[in-house]
Amino acid sequence: MSATTIATGRLPVAKRSALAKEFNDGRAMIGRNLIAYKRVPQLLVFSTIQPVIFVLMFTYVFGGAIAGALPPGVPYVDYLMPGIFVQTVVFGSLAAGVGLATDLKSGLLERFASLPVTRSSVLVGRTGADLGRNIFVVILMFIVGTIVGFRVHTNVFGLLGSMALVVYFGFALSWIFATLGLAVKDPETAQAAAFPILAPLVFASVAFVPATSMPGWLQPWANNQPVSSVVLAARALVLGGPTAHYVFWALFWCTVVLVIFVPLGVRTYRRAI
Amino acid sequence: MPTTAVRVSGLTKKFGEVQALAGIDFEIPEGTIFGLLGPNGAGKTTAVRILATVHRPDAGTAEVLGYDVVNDAHEVRMRIGLAGQYAAVDPNLTGRENLRLMGRLAQVEPSYIPPRADELLHSFDLVDAGDRPVRTYSGGMRRRLDVAASLVQKPPVLFLDEPTTGLDLQSRQELWNTIRNLVREGTTVILTTQYLEEADQLADDLIVIDHGKIIAQGTAGELKRNLGGTVIELTMAEDADVDKAVSLVGAVVGTEPERQGSLLRMPSPDGSHLLTEMLRRLDDGGVQPTGVALREPSLDDVFLALTGHAAEEEEAAANGRGNGQAKGGRKGRRS
Numbered sequence: 001m002s003a004t005t006i007a008t009g010r011l012p013v014a015k016r017s018a019l020a021k022e023f024n025d026g027r028a029m030i031g032r033n034l035i036a037y038k039r040v041p042q043l044l045v046f047s048t049i050q051p052v053i054f055v056l057m058f059t060y061v062f063g064g065a066i067a068g069a070l071p072p073g074v075p076y077v078d079y080l081m082p083g084i085f086v087q088t089v090v091f092g093s094l095a096a097g098v099g100l101a102t103d104l105k106s107g108l109l110e111r112f113a114s115l116p117v118t119r120s121s122v123l124v125g126r127t128g129a130d131l132g133r134n135i136f137v138v139i140l141m142f143i144v145g146t147i148v149g150f151r152v153h154t155n156v157f158g159l160l161g162s163m164a165l166v167v168y169f170g171f172a173l174s175w176i177f178a179t180l181g182l183a184v185k186d187p188e189t190a191q192a193a194a195f196p197i198l199a200p201l202v203f204a205s206v207a208f209v210p211a212t213s214m215p216g217w218l219q220p221w222a223n224n225q226p227v228s229s230v231v232l233a234a235r236a237l238v239l240g241g242p243t244a245h246y247v248f249w250a251l252f253w254c255t256v257v258l259v260i261f262v263p264l265g266v267r268t269y270r271r272a273i
Numbered sequence: 274m275p276t277t278a279v280r281v282s283g284l285t286k287k288f289g290e291v292q293a294l295a296g297i298d299f300e301i302p303e304g305t306i307f308g309l310l311g312p313n314g315a316g317k318t319t320a321v322r323i324l325a326t327v328h329r330p331d332a333g334t335a336e337v338l339g340y341d342v343v344n345d346a347h348e349v350r351m352r353i354g355l356a357g358q359y360a361a362v363d364p365n366l367t368g369r370e371n372l373r374l375m376g377r378l379a380q381v382e383p384s385y386i387p388p389r390a391d392e393l394l395h396s397f398d399l400v401d402a403g404d405r406p407v408r409t410y411s412g413g414m415r416r417r418l419d420v421a422a423s424l425v426q427k428p429p430v431l432f433l434d435e436p437t438t439g440l441d442l443q444s445r446q447e448l449w450n451t452i453r454n455l456v457r458e459g460t461t462v463i464l465t466t467q468y469l470e471e472a473d474q475l476a477d478d479l480i481v482i483d484h485g486k487i488i489a490q491g492t493a494g495e496l497k498r499n500l501g502g503t504v505i506e507l508t509m510a511e512d513a514d515v516d517k518a519v520s521l522v523g524a525v526v527g528t529e530p531e532r533q534g535s536l537l538r539m540p541s542p543d544g545s546h547l548l549t550e551m552l553r554r555l556d557d558g559g560v561q562p563t564g565v566a567l568r569e570p571s572l573d574d575v576f577l578a579l580t581g582h583a584a585e586e587e588e589a590a591a592n593g594r595g596n597g598q599a600k601g602g603r604k605g606r607r608s
Contacts, residue, residue, distance in 0.1 A: 009458060010427050028378055032370075035366055107360070110361060111355060112378065114350060114354075116351045
């Protein structure tokens with residue numbers, strides 16, 4: 001790599017292609033956000049403890065009651081785990097909003113805006129770091145699940161496909177909450193605003209229980225809303241049975257979210273500073 | 274012949290209902306320190322943010338080293354450093370990591386970054402704290418790191434928005450020296466401050482901004498001369514003494530002193546001479562002041578003289594400005 005002098009006294013500039021520059025900026029931003037998980041391990045511990053408790057509680061407390069409503073030959077833990085994967089990344093996606101609102105308040109985003117960095121790299125740095133964290137957390141959940149009896153009915157590709165779909169969904173959601181965080185400009189507000197959006201998506205879904213146990217008016221929502229679509233696809237990939245239809249809808253939702261919220265997020269970022 | 278580092282013409286910016294800048298013009302020669310002086314909400318920060326390409330102006334033009342801040346924003350960003358009003362460093366990164374991150378984002382050739390980070394930790398007295406997360410730093414240390422972070426790429430043009438807010442006297446003077454050294458090496462520094470003393474110590478030229486307009490321009494010395502130099506303050510014990518003192522002192526100064534309860538304040542163009550004379554007259558008249566102070570004119574005095582209102586009245590305007598929630602919430606460091 002060669003360097004160029006652009007002004008007297010200024011340190012030489014690294015000569016990079018536009019793509020290499022994008023890569024440099026994005027990697028630097030992702031790196032700084034990931035370091036937070038190393039320095040403040042509580043962030044990671046608290047975001048993993050809750051799903052672990054859910055796995056144990058649902059499996060041992062509700063498992064017996066729900067067993068009757070499940071397809072024959074499917075133990076509750078096998079039914080539950082894909083739902084837990086999805087629930088984990090959904091609540092984890094909040095971090096993007098809280099993180100960006102915090103950076104905005106601290107003046108860091110103002111500093112970034114005065115530096116020759118790609119505009120999108122601030123958002124890519126945040127959502128990319130969350131993607132990395134989600135990969136880690138989903139693998140951890142798989143291990144915890146396996147310990148309490150979770151078994152994959154299909155094969156390793158089904159499992160990897162299921163996990164990939166879940167983290168892709170988490171990535172898409174990160175962009176929603178990144179946009180939200182930059183719009184409300186305050187970490188506490190970002191957190192508070194997210195829960196009413198997330199609760200009906202996560203709990204009025206087929207993540208933990210089949211829709212057949214819900215009242216009739218709720219079933220169409222519970223079967224077709226985005227979180228359920230992803231849960232159904234992730235579940236089909238590890239339990240077998242018809243898969244293509246579910247995967248199509250899951251990918252459809254993820255893509256719709258990204259198509260809307262990537263440009264909207266970048267726009268909100270520009271206006272937020 | 275000196276070239277122009279910054280050229281600003283007819284700059285305006287509105288945040289909602291608040292006119293942050295109402296058309297300002299100035300030029301800054303390369304290698305000088307330029308001060309933007311004014312109370313909270315005057316428009317100083319807005320001006321700096323526009324020059325640093327953070328905000329876009331509504332109208333008017335601004336150039337940094339010949340590059341337009343809107344059309345050639347990238348070229349401007351390659352040539353500037355900004356230390357904003359709030360210590361904008363990542364609390365989870367160490368001091369060293371923060372400096373290296375900023376170097377990387379400033380597109381500095383990688384091999385130059387680690388030695389430069391070490392050098393800055395050294396010159397800002399942060400060597401011992403360099404490998405500790407910034408979360409553990411004191412306010413003053415954070416502020417020093419923040420200024421250091423704006424220097425990683427050795428920017429030819431440096432913007433410092435109230436850089437010494439929150440620093441103790443010693444750190445403040447060290448930072449002043451650092452700024453002087455940078456200018457000696459050819460850097461152009463644009464500095465906002467609420468303290469006339471700071472502008473006086475550093476700035477070659479300065480402008481005073483109020484309500485988004487330039488209300489005075491010149492060197493600190495010129496501004497102070499226009500104000501009548503130093504200010505004398507006398508505190509009286511009793512109300513009866515105050516009336517008597519007003520007439521006695523008034524006879525010496527030639528004008529009636531400004532009166533605030535038991536406090537009398539008046540300009541003193543020739544410094545301490547007037548004070549000696551004043552005290553002798555008071556003594557002859559049998560009036561004993563309980564407090565006597567001779568001080569440099571403060572920004573408040575400048576404001577009183579230039580606008581007829583005190584700087585604090587600007588607070589209300591400042592609070593209503595821009596994305597108020599975010600600004601109001603940030604650390605609350607501004608008084």
